[in-house]
Amino acid sequence: MAALAPPVAAIRVAVRRALTGLPSGGPVLVACSGGADSLALAAATAFVAPRLGRVVGLVTVDHGLQAGSAQRAEAVAAWAREAGFTPATVVRVEVAGRPGGPEAAAREARYQALTEVAGQLGAVAVLTGHTRDDQAETVLLALARGAGPRGLAGMPARRELSGVPLLRPLLEIGREQTRAACEVLGLSPWQDPHNTDPSYARSRVRADVLPALVRALGPGVLDNLARTARLVAADNAALDEVAQAALAAARHPGGGLRVPELVGLAPAVRGRVLHAWARELGAPPGALSYRHVAALDALVTGWHGQGPTDLPGGVRVLRRADRLAPVGPT
Numbered sequence: 001m002a003a004l005a006p007p008v009a010a011i012r013v014a015v016r017r018a019l020t021g022l023p024s025g026g027p028v029l030v031a032c033s034g035g036a037d038s039l040a041l042a043a044a045t046a047f048v049a050p051r052l053g054r055v056v057g058l059v060t061v062d063h064g065l066q067a068g069s070a071q072r073a074e075a076v077a078a079w080a081r082e083a084g085f086t087p088a089t090v091v092r093v094e095v096a097g098r099p100g101g102p103e104a105a106a107r108e109a110r111y112q113a114l115t116e117v118a119g120q121l122g123a124v125a126v127l128t129g130h131t132r133d134d135q136a137e138t139v140l141l142a143l144a145r146g147a148g149p150r151g152l153a154g155m156p157a158r159r160e161l162s163g164v165p166l167l168r169p170l171l172e173i174g175r176e177q178t179r180a181a182c183e184v185l186g187l188s189p190w191q192d193p194h195n196t197d198p199s200y201a202r203s204r205v206r207a208d209v210l211p212a213l214v215r216a217l218g219p220g221v222l223d224n225l226a227r228t229a230r231l232v233a234a235d236n237a238a239l240d241e242v243a244q245a246a247l248a249a250a251r252h253p254g255g256g257l258r259v260p261e262l263v264g265l266a267p268a269v270r271g272r273v274l275h276a277w278a279r280e281l282g283a284p285p286g287a288l289s290y291r292h293v294a295a296l297d298a299l300v301t302g303w304h305g306q307g308p309t310d311l312p313g314g315v316r317v318l319r320r321a322d323r324l325a326p327v328g329p330t
Ligand SMILES: Nc1ncnc2c1ncn2[C@@H]1O[C@H](COP(=O)(O)OP(=O)(O)OP(=O)(O)O)[C@@H](O)[C@H]1O
Pocket: 031, 032, 033, 034, 035, 036, 037, 038, 039, 059, 060, 061, 062, 063, 110, 127, 128, 129, 130, 131, 134, 192, 195
């Protein structure tokens, strides 16, 4: 018997690890664009899941943004039915009219569709094909925009998507491995033209920045950037726990936060407390920036009688004596 090709084996191992320990019951659902990463993920899941006694479904989202997108989606679904996915579903979404740029709007529409299908099927997890290379790009983009640890932690291997776990089993698998696996398995991935469109910062990082880093610093750079993300994520988790306890201790019985409790905190913890509190007040996390948290922090550490701080989502915070409190309708 021919030996199993190493990229195919590595991807199956990664998928098996991700599926192990999931609750029994509903299917696992692969989100597949038809690109090499999610096609390799889908092929591995179709192999691994039944051996773990699990049903596997597949969803491909048609964003309707490119000519031929409906045929592309149908082709992915047709392959998936052959490969044993039940169900293999195409979901058409409407991207126009959503807030943010086209990329953000497409992502929001996609995750909404994935959540809905997962809910309808009672799926125990949704799997996406983000790779180590996607993670390295995410970390570099975060560094370049001056992100804090939350950004440098990149994408988590697991997060909740409206109550369903979203898993990224391939975060330690290189893109060249997914390409190679598709080739070995005789799969023909779809090439998303967005991935090479230089008007996207991520495409420029992919095409120019990472290859230049690898040439200058060696091939370990990709693994190293992904490792940085994992290390920072672990530190974040610990600091977030400390911050949760500090937030609880700082609450004023009449609402808001007690300033003296905040002053004594380490700046890294206080920033997290204020960030968490701002989210609690209704500021959307995606819109809450360093600048907003710094303005809240100034109410604590740079107090000179300044007026209220405006946060995204129409949230306003005022300092009154030794207390931070939201003002107006929140
Ligand atoms: N149209 C889609 N339908 C279903 N899932 C999708 C779709 N587009 C992206 N995804 C999921 O999100 C993941 C990340 O997609 P993204 O386009 O950011 O990266 P990518 O590296 O181009 O991935 P791929 O090679 O799988 O397209 C994909 O691996 C896939 O799991």
